[in-house]
Amino acid sequence: MLRWLLAIFLLASLAARADEASAVITGVITSNGRPAARVPVKSDEGFVTTTNDRGEYRLIVTPGHRWVSSGTDHADVYVAAGDTTRADLHADVIREMFFFEPRDDREHAMAEVSLQQQDLLRLPIGRTLDDVTRIAPGARGTNFGRSILGSATGGNSAFIDGVETPGLPNVQLPLEFYDTVNILTIGQRLEFGHATGGLLLATTPARSRARTTAFLYYQPRQSSTSGVFTTATRHWDAGFTTSVPFTDRLWLFAGYDHFAGDEEHSGLGVFRDRSTVDAMLAKLEFTATPSMKLIAEGFGDPGRTGFDEGSFHTGSESGLLRAIANNSTWLAEGGASHSSLRGSDFRFSHTTWVNANVERMFAHHVLRGGVEYAREPVYDFTFIGSSEDSRYSAAYLGDSWYAKENLVVEGGIRHQDLQGIGDTWLPRASVIWRQSRDLKLFATYGRYGDDLALAAPFSSPVTMREASAGAELTMFFPLSVRLVHREIEGRSLNGALVEVAGDIAALRIHLADLIVSHDDGYANVFSDFPERRHQASLTASLPIGIAEAGVIVTRPDQFVADLHLGLRLNKVTLVADVMNVTGRDGDRIARFGIRAAL
Numbered sequence: 001m002l003r004w005l006l007a008i009f010l011l012a013s014l015a016a017r018a019d020e021a022s023a024v025i026t027g028v029i030t031s032n033g034r035p036a037a038r039v040p041v042k043s044d045e046g047f048v049t050t051t052n053d054r055g056e057y058r059l060i061v062t063p064g065h066r067w068v069s070s071g072t073d074h075a076d077v078y079v080a081a082g083d084t085t086r087a088d089l090h091a092d093v094i095r096e097m098f099f100f101e102p103r104d105d106r107e108h109a110m111a112e113v114s115l116q117q118q119d120l121l122r123l124p125i126g127r128t129l130d131d132v133t134r135i136a137p138g139a140r141g142t143n144f145g146r147s148i149l150g151s152a153t154g155g156n157s158a159f160i161d162g163v164e165t166p167g168l169p170n171v172q173l174p175l176e177f178y179d180t181v182n183i184l185t186i187g188q189r190l191e192f193g194h195a196t197g198g199l200l201l202a203t204t205p206a207r208s209r210a211r212t213t214a215f216l217y218y219q220p221r222q223s224s225t226s227g228v229f230t231t232a233t234r235h236w237d238a239g240f241t242t243s244v245p246f247t248d249r250l251w252l253f254a255g256y257d258h259f260a261g262d263e264e265h266s267g268l269g270v271f272r273d274r275s276t277v278d279a280m281l282a283k284l285e286f287t288a289t290p291s292m293k294l295i296a297e298g299f300g301d302p303g304r305t306g307f308d309e310g311s312f313h314t315g316s317e318s319g320l321l322r323a324i325a326n327n328s329t330w331l332a333e334g335g336a337s338h339s340s341l342r343g344s345d346f347r348f349s350h351t352t353w354v355n356a357n358v359e360r361m362f363a364h365h366v367l368r369g370g371v372e373y374a375r376e377p378v379y380d381f382t383f384i385g386s387s388e389d390s391r392y393s394a395a396y397l398g399d400s401w402y403a404k405e406n407l408v409v410e411g412g413i414r415h416q417d418l419q420g421i422g423d424t425w426l427p428r429a430s431v432i433w434r435q436s437r438d439l440k441l442f443a444t445y446g447r448y449g450d451d452l453a454l455a456a457p458f459s460s461p462v463t464m465r466e467a468s469a470g471a472e473l474t475m476f477f478p479l480s481v482r483l484v485h486r487e488i489e490g491r492s493l494n495g496a497l498v499e500v501a502g503d504i505a506a507l508r509i510h511l512a513d514l515i516v517s518h519d520d521g522y523a524n525v526f527s528d529f530p531e532r533r534h535q536a537s538l539t540a541s542l543p544i545g546i547a548e549a550g551v552i553v554t555r556p557d558q559f560v561a562d563l564h565l566g567l568r569l570n571k572v573t574l575v576a577d578v579m580n581v582t583g584r585d586g587d588r589i590a591r592f593g594i595r596a597a598l
Helices: 002-013 015-021 117-122 129-135
Strands: 023-031 040-043 048-050 056-061 064-070 073-079 084-086 111-116 157-160 180-186 199-203 211-226 229-245 250-267 269-289 292-300 312-326 330-343 346-362 365-375 379-381 391-404 407-418 422-436 439-450 462-474 478-488 491-504 507-518 532-544 547-555 560-569 572-579 589-597
Touching: 023 064, 023 073, 040 056, 048 056, 056 064, 073 084, 111 117, 111 491, 117 532, 117 547, 129 157, 129 180, 129 199, 129 547
Parallel strands: 023 084, 157 199
Antiparallel strands: 023 056, 040 048, 040 064, 064 073, 111 180, 180 199, 211 229, 211 589, 229 250, 250 269, 269 292, 292 312, 312 330, 330 346, 346 365, 346 379, 365 391, 391 407, 407 422, 422 439, 439 462, 462 478, 478 491, 491 507, 507 532, 532 547, 547 560, 560 572, 572 589
16 A cells, blocks of 8 residues: 555656646537537547536647547647636537447446557557456456456457457557547447457547557567566557548548567477468548538558568458437437458458437436347357357337436346347346535446357357445545455455546556455456456556656565656657556566657
8 A cells, every 4th residue: 555655646746746747728518509418528638528518628638739520520720838718619529439439437437447649649558459357357468368356358348449359369559549548347338249258448539630640669679588488579550540631521541550569488399389470451431411410430440460471360350331320319320330350261241230329318318219220240160160150139228317417227128139149138228416616426337248259159149137335525536445246156245446537737646455255266267367366457647748657566476566657858758658667466567659640
């Protein structure tokens, strides 16, 4: 605990200096003459926030000429260091469904970690989406599948712009391709039905000004020894992203990244593993009318190779079409996607996924409903032969009832039908009571089903019951305490999650401490773990003048600290990351990088 306090004190003592290196943009977003609640607002730097119920927003930005946007409107403003500038946007705002828009939603009783692009680039984490899960409460190392708050192998799901990524690990897109990432671990909503563990929700950038960035990261050759075996690794990747507004209605975001890795294993002989990944993304948005938007997108890493100089090849591709329409009282969206994962010896394809969702607001209610249909993926090993895809369908209906100004009751039911398994009914409910301005009480109940072969191709379908209750106290930082109980396949988990999260000026901090006790063999992946576990994590980031710093401290068994340092020189940022600074629980790893805004 002393180490936690010292780390918090050190970062907080620097917060005052951050005021001199940051500025604030505030304002009100309106739609059809009314305040636009819970809509995203972003700056040209990638900083994102969400309006409150009164349509108000607050963005912390770097001083200078800035560009803020929401929906179809934008504004150019100048803000000096330490000052606050107002920018109101009077526009029809196209909101996106909860299903596709990760956000820090304090109105609901979910347990989530919300990361914006500046967080992803200022924290010492790996280069791809899989690595982000390390900072989630209950995560163990970088393997989200072995999270204490996970379930059976594959019980976690990852979505990129609403598309469930095929295969494990997830598609290897670099962090520069993402705008926001949310990790949900407790209290999943009706829109999600494919996981009995955590949910990783990522979105790519929405409309912004013309901008191109380039990046290069390099991890020098490093060796680690375990017994008689030694592994030497060396990695690098380089790429770019670009935003191109062709017209006021047509906008393109695209990115490319080439990754190369070299691993040499020695001990009883020598084995060399060389791999390359070519990751690509293209996203085209067309605003047909002030209340309708069309999106076409494709992403993937089809050139992934590895194992003894390319003797094995695998890659994935995903494509999607989406339409969003709304006015002041309703919102509708629908989409279709095609995803595939293939390799030298197998073909694993998620051939079709179609969904539609509707949200209707009236009086004190917000009704949500949706349907899904998927033709399920299968592994097709060439030495076994082919097999037919299974089919999956689902529908959900729920209501958020704002019974009083300080009381929200949510409830609904989700129905899933998987070919060969049958029907599964998944009810969800939650109550959120804001007892005072600084105190919120909440409780949730839900039943979840891990039915999709895409999420768990080698495990039997499982269901989970989850109940949680807790409180959030808002003072200097929001402090939340939550008790959770889970049952999976006759085995149970009981735990307590304590979280502190918030901003002081430009300092962002998230502290989580998880204590759990579970049955032996809980969720089929913890049979080798002791019954009782205590896990804690601290993440913090802070710009200091032309410098920036970030830190991650975790305690799965003992304290492990990772450090990020950056130096901004005009439009160029020099980066140095050191993983496992103390050298405990493994070997120290260094990584260097450079980012440039062109």
